[in-house]
Amino acid sequence: MDGGVGTRSRAAALLLVCAVVAVALNQRPAVVAVAPVLGDLRADTGLSSALGGLLTTLPVLCFGAFAPVAPRLARRIGLELAVAVSLLLLAAGIALRLFPPVALLYAGSLLAGAAIALANVLMPAYVKREVSRPGAVMGVYSASLNIGAAVGAAATVPLATAFGWDWRVALGSWLCLALAALALWLPVAGTGHARRAARGDVPGGGSWVLLRQPLARQVTAFIGLQSVQFYSVAAWLPTLLADSGVPVSRGGLLLGLANLVGAAGALLAPAQAGRMRTQRPLVLAVGLAYLVGLGGLLLAPGTATTVWVCAFGLAQGSGFALALTLIVLRSPTPLTAARLGGVAQCLGYLLAAAGPLVLGWLHDLTGGWAWPVGLLLVLLGPMTWAGWGAARDAVVRTEEEPALSPG
Structure with a gap:
């Protein structure tokens, strides 16, 4: 397959894998970080158990509801730019949680779930296009999803305790990870592949x-x-x-x-x-x-x-x-x-x-x-x-x- 990692320099191939890992690490913390702070969140906002639980269920529903949008977006603007858009939406969703109105808490969770849904679909397609033998890179990508989930669940409360953050800042702290991934993705993605996804790339x-x-x-x-x-x-x-x-x-x-x-x-x-x-x-x-x-x-x-x-x-x-x-x-x-x-x-x-x-x-x-x-x-x-x-x-x-x- 043309444009695979094998056609890149070793440094460019390593940077591409790092960019894939950075995107993968962002696809779970915004979701799993809610559960550890749910008690403080409910105490502060007065949410019921059902409404509090909806904050953890809503992103998973978004994973399903917004997944079909991803191939249409990739067909229109290209895989690389579509992934960048997903990271921007994720950062915006996390940022919305920093503001007081409870409605923005749900809006942020909805936006973050939609962003992750896009990346969930786009990243395997991107790996297939850029890597001639995608198995190993898909392994690294999938492992990074698990690591991101584990870190998001385990580190949110300890970080908040160490720095004296409230639950809003604890959830918002994952904004830094999303912005770092975007900064790494933009210059690295597609550097070994000149062709961009266009309408002609997608079967009718x-x-x-x-x-x-x-x-x-x-x-x-x-x-x-x-x-x-x-x-x-x-x-x-x-x-x-x-x-x-x-x-x-x-x-x-x-x-x-x-x-x-x-x-x-x-x-x-x-x-x-x-x-x-x-x-x-x-x-x-x-x-x-x-x-x-x-x-x-x-x-x-x-x-x-x-x-x-x-x-x-x-x-x-x-x-x-x-x-x-x-x-x-x-x-x-x-x-x-x-x-x-x-x-x-x-x-x-x-x-x-x-x-x-x-x-x-x-x-x-x-x-x-x-x-x-x-x-x-x-x-x-x-x-x-x-x-x-x-x-x-x-x-x-x-x-x-x-x-x-x-x-």
Whole structure:
């Protein structure tokens, strides 16, 4: 593929990877930083539990709702500029949270969620275009997503305590990271690739037309069902462990540990996927890791808890990274990857947003965690089935490519 990292100087290639990492590090802190300060936030604003919870759910809904906008934006102004726009919107959303009216708190969360939705779709397409063998770079990108989430959750309160910040400044402190990423992205992105995305780069037809093909539906189902696993457990794991006798403080640390183990899985899975003609063994490995983690949390949550949490962390990190990599590998062109990513992430994140609600409802209905965790175990079946189909050696058709061609 022309314009890959291999055609750049070593320094330019390193700077490009650094820019990709900088963008990835920004795609979770603005969302996960809310939960640690939610108590102070509610005490200061008087928000109810439901309205406070909406601040953490709203960005995930935006991930789905705004994902289809990304390929249209990339087609109009180009991938590089579209990513820059997403960083500007993210910075604006974070900045809005610094101002007193509660309405601006929600507006900032909405804007930040929309910005992250754009970057979620655009970055895999950009990597596909700029890197001839995208597996390793997708691994670094996916691992950076996990690291950003872990740092955002773990560092927000300690930073606020160390510097005497209130919750608004604590949330606003992540503005510095967004501006730093933008400063790095602008001079680096596309330096080895003269061609910019234009209308001619995008196959005709809408993104949703792709769902007529089984392969596109399987990619969409895999990313959606594994996202349900992650967001459901991330929302309820500390509570589940606390109900099993694990101290609340340790539950939070274990959730952080899951993210760190997930970063390792996210780094390794895409690199391995890029070397394989079919990624089906990786799909089975992800399913097995989920089975061990969820099975342990169902049968013995208070015993060998660290093992179950690490297994789940490995599954969610490698599973999400594999899902993003499958979008790249199953697409014949970079902006087809943007189209497929927009559709898959739209439906996937909207489905994922329902996961915590359904698990909470089941818990209230049954008074325990057996049925909620059991439901997640049952969903491993269709998730693995979808992944098995999505991992086959093929690419989605476009109007210019009337038949499935080898990946």
